[in-house]
Amino acid sequence: MTSPTLTSERFIEQYGRFFGGQRIATIHNLGYLLVEAWGEGSYIFDAEGKRYLDFWNVGGVNSLGHRNPAVVAAMEEATRTQDYGSLFFFSEAKGRLAETLARTTPGRLEATLPAVTGSEAVDQSIKMARGTTGRTEILHGDHGYHGVTGFSLTMIGAADMREWAEPLIPDFRAVRYGDIESLREAISERTAAVLLEPMRTDYDGRAPDADYFPEVRRLCDEFGAKLIIDEVVTGMGRMGYMWGIDHWGVEPDMLITAKGLSGGMYPISAVVMRPEILDFWGANPYRNISSYAWSNIGAVVARTAIEETERLLSQANEMGNRLAAVLDDLAARYSGALRSVRRTGMLYALDFRDDPAGMLFMLGMFQRGVIVVGSSQNMAVPKLYPPLIIGDEQIAEFAEKAEDTLKTLG
Ligand SMILES: Cc1ncc(COP(=O)(O)O)c(C=O)c1O
Secondary structure, three states, X not given: OOOOOOOHHHHHHHHHHHHOHHXXXXXXXXXXXXXXXXXXXXXXXXXXXXXXXXXXXXXXXXXXXXXXXXXXXXXXXXXXXXXXXXXXXOOHHHHHHHHHHHHHOOOOOOEEEEEOOHHHHHHHHHHHHHHHHOOOEEXXXXXXXXOOOHHHHHOOOOHHHOHHHOOOOOOEEEEOOOOHHHHHHHOOOOEEEEEEOOOOOOOOOOOOOOOHHHHHHHHHHHHOOEEEEEOOOOOOOOOOOOOHHHHOOOOOOEEEEOHHHHOOOOOOEEEEEOHHHHHHHOOOOOOOOOOOOOOHHHHHHHHHHHHHHHHHHHHHHHHHHHHHHHHHHHHHHOOOOEEEEEEEOOEEEEEEOOHHHHHHHHHHHHHOOEEOEEEOOEXXXXXXXXXXXXXXXXXXXXXXXXXXXXXXXX
16 A cells, blocks of 8 residues: 555655656646555545546456455465466466366367466467468458567557557558458468457457458468457456457457456466467477466466456346446437447447547546546547446446536537
8 A cells, every 4th residue: 555645746756757757747747647545346546535436447457346355365365375486387276277268268279378468478379370380471450459569569550659669570461350351352371370359449449240250260260370369358258258259159279368367466368279289389398488477376366367257247247238328328418429339248439529529538537536548549439448346336426427527528
């Protein structure tokens, strides 16, 4: 817990320059500087005790709510006997997490490659695709966000997050997301992998048509390319199923999970894949190492997070229906600003008339104590990632503050 006197102003004075003075000043000028003191359930609090209803949750990191009691208890218990462990060794905690991932992911996905962040897992999946196919071309959706490391950054849609770091990695090509013809024209015997999110979470929050992913799967099979699905945001119950791709009943070759897998408590990620892909490492198991990939404590936390997600899913979907009704009502009454709301599971995309309206909504909600974050490529469409634990009280609070904010947008 931070000192109860650590206000935003004092934080800037005392620590601001250590995070880049100008950078902190810009965040402050935007009116978006929050110095967190503690978190609990659907809320985070600043040092002055101001409460924020968190409908962002870092895109799902805190999907189970802040300091979820089951996750905290499992982590506390684990720290009695466990520490990080070693990347070279195995443990019951790691075994049980891998088994749980295999049980919950689609079809034949079974073998796990441990990692720490979403970006790292995305990079690993691309290396695996290139290594196992002997091909180099990677096709990915346009306007995507898959992270900020080498391979993942190469696929990023937002030019200002990429251009200053160029040149990036060759043989990546964007296809129009959701448009099967665009993929059909691009895919060939040169294609190592097609990498897609079940929905473009950083852009329009629009899920592709029912026949899109089955056809993507078919094309990958026809040309011998690996299908990689990035579930960093859409997985762990976010789209109403355990994994977003379950909506289409499609089995990818590799599935990437991070964010919600952490239970909001311990950074951890994984690439879960068909067993024959990981056999590529059979003769040399150390083809890739990562010091922090799957600590023993993290493995206990992540397994608990999966089990909690399974337990909460149907209740969350019911609450999600109630929130959807509230949002549709607001969109009908304030259609000048909020044109429509798209919803899949517990992921909502608010379609504002333009970028400034989306931005003003986000800032207005922040001032009123609700965290909503716009995406780097589309400020007109903020997304909501409410925690899976919300109840009627949080929905009512959101509705009241959203209405207050919408009234100011004309
Ligand atoms: C869809 C998607 N993939 C990958 C990542 C990268 O994850 P991380 O920030 O843990 O590196 C993100 C991060 O927001 C993401 O939204």
